[in-house]
Structure formats: C-alpha cells, structure tokens
Amino acid sequence: MSSTRLAILSPAARGPMSLPASMGQLVASVESHQEVWGCWLQSWDLPVTISEIALFLDELARQALQQGREVIWAPMSSASSSVRLVLHGSAQPEALRRALTTLHLQNFMPGRILHCQRDDLALVLHGPDGPLSAANHSLIEALEGISLDVAVTTLWEKGYFQLLLTDMDSTLISIECVDEMADHLGLKRQVAAITERSMAGELDFQTSLRERVRLLAGTPASTIDTIIRERLQLSPGARELVTAAKAQGVEVGVVSGGFTQFTRYLQETLDLDYAFANTLEIVDGQITGQIVGDIVDAAAKADILDLLAISLGTDASHCIAIGDGANDLPMIRKAGVGIAYHAKAVVRAQADFQIRYGGLDTASTYLGWGNG
Numbered sequence: 435m436s437s438t439r440l441a442i443l444s445p446a447a448r449g450p451m452s453l454p455a456s457m458g459q460l461v462a463s464v465e466s467h468q469e470v471w472g473c474w475l476q477s478w479d480l481p482v483t484i485s486e487i488a489l490f491l492d493e494l495a496r497q498a499l500q501q502g503r504e505v506i507w508a509p510m511s512s513a514s515s516s517v518r519l520v521l522h523g524s525a526q527p528e529a530l531r532r533a534l535t536t537l538h539l540q541n542f543m544p545g546r547i548l549h550c551q552r553d554d555l556a557l558v559l560h561g562p563d564g565p566l567s568a569a570n571h572s573l574i575e576a577l578e579g580i581s582l583d584v585a586v587t588t589l590w591e592k593g594y595f596q597l598l599l600t601d602m603d604s605t606l607i608s609i610e611c612v613d614e615m616a617d618h619l620g621l622k623r624q625v626a627a628i629t630e631r632s633m634a635g636e637l638d639f640q641t642s643l644r645e646r647v648r649l650l651a652g653t654p655a656s657t658i659d660t661i662i663r664e665r666l667q668l669s670p671g672a673r674e675l676v677t678a679a680k681a682q683g684v685e686v687g688v689v690s691g692g693f694t695q696f697t698r699y700l701q702e703t704l705d706l707d708y709a710f711a712n713t714l715e716i717v718d719g720q721i722t723g724q725i726v727g728d729i730v731d732a733a734a735k736a737d738i739l740d741l742l743a744i745s746l747g748t749d750a751s752h753c754i755a756i757g758d759g760a761n762d763l764p765m766i767r768k769a770g771v772g773i774a775y776h777a778k779a780v781v782r783a784q785a786d787f788q789i790r791y792g793g794l795d796t797a798s799t800y801l802g803w804g805n806g
Contacts, residue, residue, distance in 0.1 A: 437462070437481045437510045439543040439560055440491070443531060444474040444503040451476065451503055457490045465545040471555055472527035477544050484509055504531065506538045508561075515563040518548065518589050521555040522792050522799045523582030530555070533584060536576040537561070540569055542586070554799050559586065567786070574788060585787045585800045595801070596748045598679045599739050599765060601757035602690035602697060602711070605775050606794070608667045611692045612646050615661055621649050639731045639761050643691060647714065651723025655716045658695045666696070668704075669775075671793025676704045678798040684754075687742065689735050691761055710738055736764035756797060757781065773797050 442451050446469055453461070457480075466477035480487065484507065491507055498505040519537065521529060534544055542561035549556040569586045577584055603610045616625035625646050632642035679686050687708030688697050697709035715724040728734070735757075743749050755762070755769035758777040766772030766785050774785035775794065782788045789796045798804060 436483050437479055438484050438487065438507055439477065439510050439545075440480055440505070440507045441466075441475070441477040441534070441544050442498060442503055442505050443534060444476075444498075444501075445527065446472050446474060448474070448501060448503060450474045451498060451501070453478070454490065454494070457487065457494070460487070466547055466557070468547050468550070470547060470550045470557075471521075471525045471530050473530055475530075475544060475547070475557075477546075479510075504535070506534065506543070508538065508541045508543050510543070510560060513563055514560050516545065516589055517542075517559050517561070517566065518587045518802060519544070519555075519557050519559050520585045520587060520800050521582060522584070522796045523553060524580065525552055525555070526580060526582070529577060529580050529582050529584075532576045532580075533573060536572050537569060537586070540572065542569065548802075556799065556802070558589070570787065574790075581791045583789050583792045583796050587787070587800055587802070590802060592682060595682065595684050595752055595754055595770070596746045597739070597742055597753040598675075598684050598686045599708075599735075599742065599753060599755050599769070600686070600688055600794075601735075601759070601762045601775075602688050602692055602700065604669075604758045605756055605762075606669060606672055606688055606700060607696075608669045609665055611661065611666075611696050612643075614665045615650065615653075615657060616646070618657060618661060618665075619650070619653060624649055639691065640729045643712070643729060644725065647721075647725055648723045650714075650721045653721045655714075655719050655721055657721075658693070658714075662696065662699050666699070669794050671795030671798075673704060674793075674795040675798055676706065678795070678803040680705075682803050685742075685746065687738075689730065689738050689765070691730050691735075708742060710734075732761040732764045735762065736768045739765045739768055754797070754801070756794070771801070773800070 460480050461478050462481045463479045466475050495505045542559045545558035547557045566586045573584045600606050616622050628645045631637045685707040690711040693714050694711045697711040701709040713726040715722040715726045750768045751770040753769045754771045755765040756773045758775050772785045774781045774788045
C-alpha cells in the first residue's frame with residue numbers, strides 16, 4: 435500500500451507546528467515529535483498518496499515557509515526500507531537541516547529518534563532499498579565546512595558482526611612507529627626520502643619497509659621500549675571503541691605493517707584478541723636491520739581478515755575493517771563495513787564510511803553500539 439511520509443523541521447524557538455485538523459485526521463502514526471539539536475523534528479505516516487493531499491501539502495508548505503520552518507514529504511511504498519542516519523560532532527541545527535534536505539533529494543525521510551545527546555544523534559530513515567554509498571557521499575559534500583561526521587548505515591542486529599580489525603599506525607595509535615624511531619635516532623630525513631619515493635610509486639610497500647628498517651641496523655632494541663614509553667599514544671576513542679566492540683561480543687584485532695613489539699604492547703594494553711605485524715630481527719640486543727619472515731603488506735592484511743573470519747565460523751561480510759592508508763584498502767574493501775579514519779583521499783573514496791573529525795569511538799556510533 436502506498437503512503438506519504440511528511441516531516442517538518444522547525445527552529446527550537448518556534449516550537450512544533452500543528453497540522454490542520456483535516457490533515458491530522460489522516461495520520462496513521464506519529465514517528466517523531468521531539469526537540470533535537472536546536473530543532474523540533476516532527477514526522478508522520480499518512481496512508482494516502484501525495485496526489486490525494488497535494489493541496490493540503492502546498493498550503494502547509496506555504497504556512498511553514500512564512501514561519502521559518504521547513505516541510506518535506508515523499509511517497510513510500512511496501513518496498514521502502516529502514517536505515518539509520520548518524521550525526522556525530524558539533525550539534526548544529528544547520529547540520530541537521532542540510533542532512534535531511536540532502537537525503538530528501540534521494541527520497542529518504544526521517545522517522546523516529548534512536549538516540550540524541552549533545553554530540554550524537556541517530557534516527558531512523560525510510561526510503562528506497564539499495565546501496566547507501568551515493569547517500570553517504572552526498573552527505574559528506576553537503577556538510578563540507580561543518581566539523582561533523584555523518585553516515586547513513588544499515589540497521590544491523592546485535593550479533594551481526596563477529597570481528598573488528600584495525601590498522602595500527604595513525605589509526606589505533608596516533609603515531610607512525612618507524613617515523614618516531616627514525617626521529618629519535620636522528621634518521622628522520624633519510625626515512626622521509628624513502629617514504630616520498632614510495633608515495634611517488636617508485637617503491638612498493640615491501641621494498642620501502644625493508645629500506646627503512648635497514649637504516650635501523652645497529653640500533654639498541656631498547657629504543658623500541660623508549661618509543662613506546664615516551665611517544666606512543668592511543669588515538670582518541672580507541673579504548674572506548676574496543677570496549678564497545680567487546681560488549682557486543684565482537685572480537686578485536688590489530689594488523690600492521692609495523693612491528694610486533696608495538697602490536698604486542700597494544701594487545702596487552704587494550705586486551706585485544708589478535709595482533710599481527712612484522713618481526714624485527716634482534717641479535718645480541720641490537721636491531722640487525724632485517725625483517726624475519728613474510729612482510730605484512732596490503733594483501734596480507736586482507737588475507738588475515740579472511741582467515742580470522744573463517745576461524746570464527748563466518749565470512750568477511752560480518753567483519754569491520756578500519757584504516758587510513760592505501761595499504762589498508764584491500765581489507766577495507768573486503769570487509770562488510772570498511773571505515774576510513776582520518777584517511778587519505780583515495781581511502782575515503784572507497785570506504786563505506788568516513789571518520790574525518792571525531793575519534794575512533796565514532797565508529798561505535800555508526801555501528802549502533804550502545805545508542806540504538
């Protein structure tokens with residue numbers, strides 16, 4: 435059966451708007467009637483077609499415009515689906531208005547409020563069934579200039595996800611371990627030159643890593659402990675994300691093109707279920723400049739995600755991957771949900787969701803962990 439979804443967004447100071455009596459009699463259900471982020475959001479389901487109430491809608495829109503309110507409506511059908519809109523960051527009425535207006539252009543309409551507090555807002559959207567990538571990229575463009583993270587996501591049931599796998603450098607932690615070691619040893623310029631050649635496409639990741647590690651030859655292994663003690667910092671929200679995942683029964687791992695000494699520290703500190711990285715060769719208390727065994731590169735990260743999923747009796751579609759660099763792309767693309775964290779443009783473009791401003795706990799908000 436076809437119906438019409440109607441919503442009104444009003445400045446909080448104006449208060450909610452009443453429907454004309456003749457129109458109010460048509461209401462099948464009230465989904466939202468709440469003050470959120472400096473606005474009154476009202477949403478109704480009307481069991482009639484738009485053509486049947488076109489005159490009422492036009493008059494309502496005219497009155498609303500005179501009062502500084504915004505009215506939107508869209509047809510709904512039995513094929514319509516429900517998804518979640520998440521806004522995380524600065525609670526601005528303009529952000530909510532831009533988001534709902536942008537989504538309305540794609541026939542998404544607001545429904546009930548799932549969660550609302552100062553920095554987080556999550557609400558149900560009703561709209562067309564299908565991929566959400568277009569809606570997400572449109573939202574990012576529409577909210578450009580506002581320091582706020584936004585996503586349209588599936589309404590996943592608890593237990594849907596089994597594994598969260600995250601990159602380490604500049605993702606789970608705020609530093610790049612090799613760069614910090616190089617800076618500590620006065621080798622920053624040499625390492626930067628190798629990194630630049632890698633970014634220019636002159637070196638692949640494995641070659642770049644081996645050349646950088648070679649520069650560390652003869653360095654006391656205790657340098658690693660010094661870096662961990664003096665420079666290593668968790669990214670904002672890292673501990674909260676791990677805690678939220680475990681509360682959902684999701685296993686958590688870190689996978690890195692860095693070194694096992696750092697990932698082991700993180701595994702102990704955050705009580706992670708898994709930790710994978712490269713093994714530095716250490717002989718007589720000194721780093722030899724060599725790596726033992728196979729290198730954990732982009733392909734290996736994706737393979738590790740696959741293998742862990744299988745060991746958990748599931749597949750990649752029930753896994754989440756978070757990263758910031760090009761070597762995270764294969765696992766981000768393979769996972770059921772791939773999240774770009776303060777990432778390079780190429781990663782943001784291919785990830786399901788982006789975290790551009792907030793901490794890692796923004797991922798918990800996107801996934802609906804603890805907030806509806």
